[in-house]
Amino acid sequence: MLQKAKxxxxxxxxxxxxxxxxxxxxxxxxxxxISLAIGDPVEPTPKPIVDELCRTTxxxxxxxxxxxxEKGMSALRREVCRWYVERYGVEVDAEEECIILIGSKExxxxxxxxxxxxxxxxxxxxxxxxxxxxxxxFAGAExxxxxxxxxxxxxxxxxxxxxxxxxxxxxxYLNYPNNPTGxxxxxxxxxxxxxxxxxxxxxxxxxxxxxxxxFDGEKPLSILSVEGAKEVAVELNSFSKPFNMTGWRLGxxxxxxxxxxxxxxxxxxxxxGVFNAVQYAGIAALQECAxxxxxxxxxxxxxxxxxxxxxxxxxWNYVPLNGTFFLWVPTPDGKSSLEFAAQLFEKAHVVxxxxxxxxxxxxxxxxxxxxxxxxxxxxxxxxxxHALG
Ligand SMILES: Cc1ncc(COP(=O)(O)O)c(C=O)c1O
Numbered sequence: 001m002l003q004k005a006k007x008x009x010x011x012x013x014x015x016x017x018x019x020x021x022x023x024x025x026x027x028x029x030x031x032x033x034i035s036l037a038i039g040d041p042v043e044p045t046p047k048p049i050v051d052e053l054c055r056t057t058x059x060x061x062x063x064x065x066x067x068x069x070e071k072g073m074s075a076l077r078r079e080v081c082r083w084y085v086e087r088y089g090v091e092v093d094a095e096e097e098c099i100i101l102i103g104s105k106e107x108x109x110x111x112x113x114x115x116x117x118x119x120x121x122x123x124x125x126x127x128x129x130x131x132x133x134x135x136x137x138f139a140g141a142e143x144x145x146x147x148x149x150x151x152x153x154x155x156x157x158x159x160x161x162x163x164x165x166x167x168x169x170x171x172x173y174l175n176y177p178n179n180p181t182g183x184x185x186x187x188x189x190x191x192x193x194x195x196x197x198x199x200x201x202x203x204x205x206x207x208x209x210x211x212x213x214x215f216d217g218e219k220p221l222s223i224l225s226v227e228g229a230k231e232v233a234v235e236l237n238s239f240s241k242p243f244n245m246t247g248w249r250l251g252x253x254x255x256x257x258x259x260x261x262x263x264x265x266x267x268x269x270x271x272x273g274v275f276n277a278v279q280y281a282g283i284a285a286l287q288e289c290a291x292x293x294x295x296x297x298x299x300x301x302x303x304x305x306x307x308x309x310x311x312x313x314x315x316w317n318y319v320p321l322n323g324t325f326f327l328w329v330p331t332p333d334g335k336s337s338l339e340f341a342a343q344l345f346e347k348a349h350v351v352x353x354x355x356x357x358x359x360x361x362x363x364x365x366x367x368x369x370x371x372x373x374x375x376x377x378x379x380x381x382x383x384x385x386h387a388l389g
Pocket of ligand 1: 039102103104105106129131175179207209237238239240246250251
């Protein structure tokens with residue numbers, strides 16, 4: 001008798017839910033599947049963070065709604081702002097320019113409800129993070145894909161965006177260090193992007209959960225370090241990846257005060273914020289766990305080398321880009337990304353997402369995630385060599 005709302009008709013099942021179901025079905029049949037599909041670190045959250053969660057969970061005052069401060073706990077916001085000054089050289093006002101999120105995915109969603117009108121166009125990179133388009137659809141707007149190609153270092157060519165599209169576009173979603181390609185933005189590109197947004201009155205949703213995951217001398221780069229960025233941009237950031245806290249659901253948005261206030265308005269009418277004890281744990285992360293990021297980078301560097309060496313032994317000639325824990329790898333022999341991902345699953349029981357799932361310009365690639373244990377990654381690489389060698 002019941003029918004779901006029409007707004008859900010165009011929204012496909014979330015990519016990783018589909019992959020997870022496929023993996024679970026295979027496991028149920030006794031197949032030893034290795035998933036290199038999802039960016040979900042296996043390492044535990046650092047101990048000081050867990051300890052702080054436990055300590056503050058025993059304080060009954062933290063069991064109540066965390067709604068005293070609409071934008072999230074002010075002590076955490078101040079700590080986030082200190083982190084931004086110290087690590088990225090960016091000054092942000094904790095009261096007006098910062099809000100605590102239930103992860104950056106939530107921020108992507110509420111940014112659209114806060115800043116985009118029905119019928120607007122919203123620019124998204126293609127390939128792009130699969131979370132953006134549904135958020136745009138939920139806001140009644142239409143995503144407009146801007147191609148990212150290897151020829152452009154996987155940075156969108158802003159000059160190629162037609163005048164009519166610039167006129168109708170109200171927002172632009174993008175992220176660097178980039179999921180899925182691993183590309184890192186240059187300061188020049190960010191300056192060009194801010195200029196483009198100012199000229200065309202476009203709000204930038206700069207989704208930056210991988211800001212800390214950069215290699216080979218690359219430095220973490222916030223869009224807010226660009227002059228004038230706060231006029232047009234909000235940066236989303238997250239505790240998920242730098243502190244192995246994907247399950248905790250904690251993030252932050254910083255930047256343009258109109259957008260931050262609008263997001264606070266949406267959020268206070270939608271969710272009631274993050275459990276206080278999780279917010280206290282976030283303070284512990286920022287105060288005590290910067291050194292665990294260095295250890296994390298050593299782990300991913302080691303795993304990157306393992307995958308790159310395996311691919312190159314198999315004749316790939318692959319050079320990784322400098323950001324994220326993903327490797328965006330061209331498929332061999334002109335195979336379609338779906339076909340090649342299926343081949344890896346059948347022959348090696350290794351799951352990778354096909355690039356086409358990230359957009360039309362993702363065709364011809366697959367993505368490896370380095371967030372499995374070293375043992376499992378070694379086993380996956382052995383299976384790959386066996387299946388393809
Ligand atoms: C580009 C991008 N944005 C947002 C997210 C979601 O992060 P969070 O756990 O902070 O919601 C992810 C997670 O994989 C991501 O890759």
